Amino acid sequence: MSRKPYVREVPKTTWYMRNGRYMRYMAREVTCVFLALYMAGLVIGLVRLMQGPEAWQSYLAGLSSPVAILFHLIAFGFACYHATSWFNVTPKAMRIPQGDGFVPGKTIVGAHYGLWGAASLVIIVLMGVL
Amino acid sequence: MSERQITFEVLRYNPETDDKPWVQTYSVPCQEDWVVLDAINYIKDHLDTSLSYRWSCHMAVCGSCGMMVNGEPTLSCKAFLRDYKGSKIRVEPLSHFPIERDLVVVLDDFMGKLQSVKPYIIPKKEKPVEEGEYKQTPRQLKNFKQYTMCINCMLCYAACPQYGLNDDFIGPAALALTHRYNLDSRDGGRSQRQEVVAQHEGVWECSFVGACSEVCPKDVDPAGAIQQMKIASTVDWYLEHLMPWRAK
Numbered sequence: 001m002s003r004k005p006y007v008r009e010v011p012k013t014t015w016y017m018r019n020g021r022y023m024r025y026m027a028r029e030v031t032c033v034f035l036a037l038y039m040a041g042l043v044i045g046l047v048r049l050m051q052g053p054e055a056w057q058s059y060l061a062g063l064s065s066p067v068a069i070l071f072h073l074i075a076f077g078f079a080c081y082h083a084t085s086w087f088n089v090t091p092k093a094m095r096i097p098q099g100d101g102f103v104p105g106k107t108i109v110g111a112h113y114g115l116w117g118a119a120s121l122v123i124i125v126l127m128g129v130l
Numbered sequence: 131m132s133e134r135q136i137t138f139e140v141l142r143y144n145p146e147t148d149d150k151p152w153v154q155t156y157s158v159p160c161q162e163d164w165v166v167l168d169a170i171n172y173i174k175d176h177l178d179t180s181l182s183y184r185w186s187c188h189m190a191v192c193g194s195c196g197m198m199v200n201g202e203p204t205l206s207c208k209a210f211l212r213d214y215k216g217s218k219i220r221v222e223p224l225s226h227f228p229i230e231r232d233l234v235v236v237l238d239d240f241m242g243k244l245q246s247v248k249p250y251i252i253p254k255k256e257k258p259v260e261e262g263e264y265k266q267t268p269r270q271l272k273n274f275k276q277y278t279m280c281i282n283c284m285l286c287y288a289a290c291p292q293y294g295l296n297d298d299f300i301g302p303a304a305l306a307l308t309h310r311y312n313l314d315s316r317d318g319g320r321s322q323r324q325e326v327v328a329q330h331e332g333v334w335e336c337s338f339v340g341a342c343s344e345v346c347p348k349d350v351d352p353a354g355a356i357q358q359m360k361i362a363s364t365v366d367w368y369l370e371h372l373m374p375w376r377a378k
Binding site: 004089 | 146151201225226229230236268272273289291337338339340344354357360
């Protein structure tokens, strides 16, 4: 008897639509695009600053346009999703021995949120908001 | 005990007569306490003796009866019918593996990968039996015990989209077992395994979807093992390049 195994092809471009789990993964990955766009905006800001006060003022004016505000709101939402989805999986990569067991996952995730909060607070203080 | 009539849609494939798989439906009178495997056994015993599938222990230990149940990689002996609403259940062979016949998949690829990571203890230094056993504390055991629970059922491979797209990937179970031996205090074989682990098709093919750990019936957490090995391999790389004088 000869063998004739049948191979089921996985769709190369739509594979992530097969399953909610894969969709969540893609959401985590794709949201980083908005972080990259935001960073590109910051780099443009630095270039405009180098070009002089007028260029800087027009950059600031551009930032206060409704489109820019809407983009930043969306980017902030996606950045939060991206960051928290990564925070929540950190215990898998960090297995820290403690006593007879390991540091609980909740503690590791909590520490990430804590550091995030602390870093945000420092930046807000440096900006002179508080 | 009450009976429930369930329609099973089973993917069939006979390599001698079929060019591609097709779906056959069976109506099975199921008992309340049955698992999917019981229903498949009923089909085999009473409705269609030609149905091929693997099973052995019926208690989630042997790892033979993995199947896609309603699209989810599942041990059919652990899939209680009471957890499935509706009157239809679809059963298919494990995804990402070639179908040998009906619900039986080809294991060769996984077996080769398992061998390639040397999943056995390679002692730091061989010692004669007269010198006694290799001792280990409970704490040292705890470091890797979770990864010893793997039963090679391959559900993680069926769940892993990376393996589905590129079957050169060593994959979750083989890598989790690599981690298990690397973490064992009696073992000294890590450098031998690193050639497989640190290559692109090793840990770096994993993009941390995490599906392997979600479907694992023994809570092995292969995704965690792979991320920990990525960190260890990265540390290796930095040590090698920043401190080349450091003997490995």
